[in-house]
Amino acid sequence: MYEDRLSPRELEIARAYALGDTYHRIAERLCIAPSTVRTHLAAIYRKLEVSSKLELHKMLDGATPNRKSQSEQAEIISELALSLEEAISRERALSEVLRIISGSEGRINEVIAALLGYALELCDAEFGLLLEYKAQKGFRASHTKGIPRAFHEWWVEKGDYQPNPQTAIGRVEADHDVVNILDVRAEELFQTDDPLRYATATLGGARSFTAIPMLAGKRLIGAFTIYRQQLRPFDEKTVQLARMFADQSVIAIENARMMSELRTTIEQPDRHSTVV
Template identity: 65%
Template structure:
């Protein structure tokens, strides 16, 4: 049922290769890989990588009703559309970075905007980090006014090591909090957690470290105002956007250094 190319892509996918690796190997776009996989799933009547592997090994898939088939096709179509949207957004962010000429505000605003849209979050903050001064909300997007005012009044501030930002800084790793109101630090009245939950209306929250060659330089945080924890796909997207923010900041720094060199 599969063409030779479809068999090769299916085999690579079941071995654990991701879209990018498969695309690089066959010299095609990642979106083309997704299109092939959608066709493969439809031809074989499978709905998961495990079922795909069994089908490639010769096991006949269990028969599905027409309703189940229709559900499978619709889910695959939606997944494909979401994947293409992510790819387009990332391409647009890279394009903005290349055109920005050191305008960090423009880039970060775009990055945060795409992150909120693709991660289905209400607002986002990019915190700058200094070992001596702590954190400062440097860039914000769609943040509630009361929370924005509170952060502006704080300026640079140090955080409790048990907050999401504190744990992220200590571990230099993603911190994903399912419900900010259920943790003990909220019940103890920590100022940052109190402002996040009560002024920002946040329920689910994730913080992603922004790391350059000098070490931790900030945090990329996104918030949902309903109780809906971020899944692995959302966390992966958020990490990508955090990395793009680091690139934008580093580019701006380089442009500034070049400009200062010309002035001398």
Template identity: 65%
Template sequence: MRWNSGGREQVQPDTILSPRELEIARDYAQGQTYHAIAERLHIAPSTVRTHLSTIYRKLEVSSKLELHARLEGASAPNENETDHAAVISELALSLEEAIGRERALSEVLSIISRSRGDTEQVMAAILGHALELCDAECGILFEYHGDQSFSAGFTRGIPQNFQDWLVKQDVFSVGKGTGLGRMETVHDIINIVDVRSEGLYRTDNPLRNATADLGGARSFVAIPMLSGDRLVGAFTIYRQQVRPFNAQATALAQTFADQSVIALDNARMISELRAHSDNN
């Protein structure tokens, strides 16, 4: 039995935490992201976040460094330091998420420098970071073809039957009432609390019904990709539960989307130059 400096019995993490919580705590303390942990455990990133909030509260820690120390055997703080443990754990996770978002945003510069004409690789990287920024499980990077027409250039995390539906549609018209249609009109973020709560879902709109029924979408956001004033594409990112996206995350994702246009243009330009060189 161990005791901390305040004379309180020191309970070990493997006694306090469930096996799943302990596994997530160790992964997170070692630097893995919500998405990496979720992918390995076949759960949603939001579920990882919920577990971590509980872990922080149970272990009475307020940072990733403190979490690592507790897992390595350090003592818990004195009781008078943890009167607001639930609030502290929430604030700590929010701060770490903000730092993670800034790190993901800076990664776009690396994407631009690394891109050597491999558009598919660039699109996959961009969409992955957009999902991390918004703490979402599912996303689609759409290419814009003008006059409310889009095609799914790349997807991540969406169900296979929704993927098959998008492939079958190829280039398709989205309709003014959809998230993409509204985004095209205003060239701004469209944030929908629950796609199933809108009247459009009770009509025969094919995109909305496919997104909700095949994709399992609930909270949804469409983020325009703009080259100057010209719309070139969009991210649509969604969660499979009603958990609305906050303004901070979507604003950061918009900045990321604007920078991502540079990465895609750079990759395409290099690809075209290489093709031209090969033909000569």
């Protein structure tokens, strides 16, 4: 019986998933991360030797599983192993945000640099920027990682930058939503003289690109912009996880800012004190 092969938590997740619940709904109900749900499902698939939600549903309904050939079984095992490793890696990156939040002590620059590094790890990318946003001023590249020197210097020279509404961060500013571009050179904007798109594609060498907003409630405070120099688009799963990471990162940044302000207040001498 399949019940003997699964823990009570795995049984609960397996039944919910087989009945159509999403990772997020299961996670909310069980108070765990969606990536943890996926980790459990990878283990469930491995233990029950199933390779799809349909097979899982049939087994939970009492059907006898079809016997698979050795090659099919090896293929499933290898895929599950890779999926499990990916899930563990993403779970580690997301949990790292919580560690950064608890240990920031107001070191805002260290927090932002660490968050950008983990965002790149999460998205399997080498090049990225964390752009801070202020209304009426635009975006400023507060931190960069891995980008070519010429592209970094372009952002330093620009300082606060108001983007064209057709650029990725221009769309983020307007819609507060993720922008995922398969190929920055294939868009019509690349054929114009837009300075940001030129800098991104030519100085930065970007091809596949995603911009993920950082929102404090409904207020835009910044964006992760992450890219690959190869034509290798970011899939929907990666972008969804990156957005979850960005939401958690806002908490880390806001917490570090409050700690920094509190520290500054405490360290300032009492202006009203008098020397006796």
